[in-house]
Amino acid sequence: xxxxxxAPTSQILAAGRRMTLRCTQDMRHNAMYWYRQDxxxxxxxxxxxxxxxxxxxxxxxxxxxVSRANTDDFPLTLASAVPSQTSVYFCASSLWTGYHxxxxxxxxxxxxx
Amino acid sequence: xxxxxxxxxxxxxxxxxxxxxxCTYDTSENNYYLFWYKQPPSRQMILVIRQEAYKQQxxxxxxxxxxxxxxxxxxSLKISDSQLGDTAMYFCAFMLPTGNQFYFGTGTSLxxxx
Numbered sequence: 001x002x003x004x005x006x007a008p009t010s011q012i013l014a015a016g017r018r019m020t021l022r023c024t025q026d027m028r029h030n031a032m033y034w035y036r037q038d039x040x041x042x043x044x045x046x047x048x049x050x051x052x053x054x055x056x057x058x059x060x061x062x063x064x065x066v067s068r069a070n071t072d073d074f075p076l077t078l079a080s081a082v083p084s085q086t087s088v089y090f091c092a093s094s095l096w097t098g099y100h101x102x103x104x105x106x107x108x109x110x111x112x113x
Numbered sequence: 114x115x116x117x118x119x120x121x122x123x124x125x126x127x128x129x130x131x132x133x134x135x136c137t138y139d140t141s142e143n144n145y146y147l148f149w150y151k152q153p154p155s156r157q158m159i160l161v162i163r164q165e166a167y168k169q170q171x172x173x174x175x176x177x178x179x180x181x182x183x184x185x186x187x188x189s190l191k192i193s194d195s196q197l198g199d200t201a202m203y204f205c206a207f208m209l210p211t212g213n214q215f216y217f218g219t220g221t222s223l224x225x226x227x
Contacts, residue, residue, distance in 0.1 A: 042204055090158065097210070
């Protein structure tokens with residue numbers, strides 16, 4: 001692994017189903033983030049984690065949950081998907097929060113029908 | 114809450130020319146960070162340049178420079194000698210040092226014309 005990876009690349013999901021988007025980084029970064037990107041709205045922060053074992057809510061956390069059991073992994077779970085969660089999801093990491101560059105994964109395109 | 118506004122949804126520039134993308138933001142904080150990210154058609158987000166609010170000097174990275182006007186809450190990006198590879202969506206972003214608030218603008222789609 002080099003950098004930050006996300007899986008799956010894309011997914012079509014029936015409404016009401018549970019879905020976990022995976023994110024893994026091998027840069028030993030302390031901070032990780034989940035964003036959603038919607039046309040005309042830019043990127044919006046869903047959840048973040050300053051360090052392993054801690055998480056926090058971003059701008060649009062409703063309907064999503066995260067965990068940070070270790071430094072490398074930061075999964076995002078949709079407990080019961082709804083069509084409004086159709087979006088492109090980006091995971092990112094940075095050495096620390098603040099001025100440090102965020103490195104982004106390639107994104108997951110999720111469609112909820 | 115902080116907001117970031119990019120008022121130019123689309124722009125175009127001739128190859129080798131200079132273009133400026135505008136960004137304004139709203140905050141009551143005194144210490145914060147500003148960023149410009151680039152998203153080419155590949156969808157990969159790439160950091161272009163960043164600025165710390167307490168630094169008066171404008172940041173520069175090769176052909177990319179910013180005009181940071183703290184009092185006006187303005188953070189524009191200037192691209193000199195535009196290249197075809199600069200064609201992308203450009204996002205202005207704002208972050209507080211605590212890291213729990215990171216706001217992106219809605220983006221400016223830049224096309225470099227050969």
